[in-house]
Each structure stands twice: as C-alpha cells, then as structure tokens.
Amino acid sequence: MNKKVPITRFPDAVAVTYSRAIRKMVLELGDETLKQFEKHIELLLIESRQDSTKFVVDGIFDSIKRMLKAIKNKAEIVFSERKTQSAAERFVKSVNRFNKHNIDNQLVVKVIDPAQREPWLDSFLNNKIKDNVSYVKNIKDDYLSEIENVVRDGVKEGRTAKQIRKQLVERVGVAESRAQFIAVDQTGSILGQMTAERHQQIGIDKFKWLTSQDERVRDSHKALSNEVFSYDDPPTANGRVVLPGEDYRCRCVAIPVFD
Numbered sequence: 001m002n003k004k005v006p007i008t009r010f011p012d013a014v015a016v017t018y019s020r021a022i023r024k025m026v027l028e029l030g031d032e033t034l035k036q037f038e039k040h041i042e043l044l045l046i047e048s049r050q051d052s053t054k055f056v057v058d059g060i061f062d063s064i065k066r067m068l069k070a071i072k073n074k075a076e077i078v079f080s081e082r083k084t085q086s087a088a089e090r091f092v093k094s095v096n097r098f099n100k101h102n103i104d105n106q107l108v109v110k111v112i113d114p115a116q117r118e119p120w121l122d123s124f125l126n127n128k129i130k131d132n133v134s135y136v137k138n139i140k141d142d143y144l145s146e147i148e149n150v151v152r153d154g155v156k157e158g159r160t161a162k163q164i165r166k167q168l169v170e171r172v173g174v175a176e177s178r179a180q181f182i183a184v185d186q187t188g189s190i191l192g193q194m195t196a197e198r199h200q201q202i203g204i205d206k207f208k209w210l211t212s213q214d215e216r217v218r219d220s221h222k223a224l225s226n227e228v229f230s231y232d233d234p235p236t237a238n239g240r241v242v243l244p245g246e247d248y249r250c251r252c253v254a255i256p257v258f259d
C-alpha cells in the first residue's frame, strides 16, 4: 500500500473569482466616470473649441468639481464598506477552504489525523480580510486621484475632449491590472502562510518548493524548485526571505516533507 500524497495545489479559480469581483467594481466606477465626463465637461470643451470668443473655459473648473463630486459619491456606493468587506471575506475564506481540503487529503494518505482545532486561524483570517479591504480601497482611492489629475491637467493643457476621454479609459485599465495583481499576489501569500501554519501545527517542519511549472515562473524560483527547506530557515529570493507563494505574484507551493 503506497498511495501517492496529492500535491499542494494553487487555487487559480479563487484568484480569478476575486480578481473578477474587484474588476467589476472598477468597471462600474469607470462607466460612471465617462458618464459624468460627458455630462459636465465634454460638451463645454467642444463648444469652447468651436467658438473661441466664448469664454466657456472660465467656468470649467466648477464643472470639474461637480463631475468629481458625482464620481466620488458613486465610489462610496460601489466600494461601500459592506461590499469591500464581503468581497475580501469571500476571497480569504475560499483560500482557506481550498487549502484545508487539500492538506486534509494529503494527511489521509499518510494516515495522520487532521488538526481538530486551529487556534491561530481566526485571527489569521481576520487580519487577511482587513488587509484586503484596504488593498481594494487603495485601488479606488488611487483611481479617483488619477482621474482628477487627468481631467484637471487635460483642461489646463488644452487637450481635446477625445484625448481626455481616452486617458480616462486608460486609468480604468490601470485599476483593472492592479485588481488582477492583488488577487494573484494575495492568493499566493495567504496560501503560503496558511500552509506553513498547518504543516507546523501537525509537526511537519520541512517543505519542498514546487513551482507552477509554466513559462511564467521566474528564474529565481526555478532555482528553488524541488529543493527542501526548513520552516525555521526559508530561502531568500530577490533579496527577501520568502515562503512559496509569498513573493510578488508567486504561484509556487510547499509540498509537505513527511519524516
């Protein structure tokens, strides 16, 4: 009887779901941004170009203020306390469920009883939820200040409505990339730290580093692949001491080493 221990897996689907949830919020705010831009600014800019004797631009800074106010109001709804909290909570709990299930399946093969109690877990999860609420809010705050700059600078520097609109659309793209980065980065970090806690709780002191084995794996992690490390002394990659998954956007995992 030599049943194979299932490998530690990376929850790609959980990362995708989380990324999609944040991006949906971003896109909703992006739509509102263009709507408010059309309503308050676009026509003024077009009119002032067609008739240079009309000093429309004088009043435009009040219009910008009204536009930004409307977008900020929408942001408070789209990124409300309740919505950001529930997105972060759903995400962190999904990583936890995935990891617990994965590790329990490994232990069954080794005929080891899974831990009945995990005293570290509640505060660990709560801290991760709190972190993620603030990351999602940062995406919103950065986006708001960036579109404010785009519109103010654009008007000051005499850009056309079409040019400003294009830059606004680009800022939405940037916020979407940030959402995607955070989703993958956080999935890896939380998974890595959680795995380390679970392994050590049941007396597994060493792990084998396993990369996701695709073309996106960075060389510094390829170098660690299949090496065994002690949780007391994890390796250094790019100048940081890291567990598998903890480096930026890392999708590597830790295989338990049973003595």
Ligand SMILES: [Zn+2]
Pocket (backbone or CB within 6 Å): 211, 218, 221, 245, 247, 250, 251, 252
């Ligand atoms: Zn990696």
